[in-house]
Amino acid sequence: MQFANGLVGSINMIGRELKDGNDELAEWVKLRPGHFIANDDSARREL
Numbered sequence: 001m002q003f004a005n006g007l008v009g010s011i012n013m014i015g016r017e018l019k020d021g022n023d024e025l026a027e028w029v030k031l032r033p034g035h036f037i038a039n040d041d042s043a044r045r046e047l
Contacts, residue, residue, distance in 0.1 A: 012041040 015036030029035075046047040 009035055009037050012036045013039070 015029055015033070019026055
């Protein structure tokens with residue numbers, strides 16, 4: 001419910017790790033790619 005309200009989410013790295021599993025959580029994650037947002041650190045690396 002909180003994700004639908006825009007209050008929570010997770011980064012792609014976490015989503016990839018969870019998808020690598022072999023359980024119900026991995027299947028849940030695979031069906032919900034929109035719950036995981038890009039987090040490009042290139043801007044911070046340039047500092």
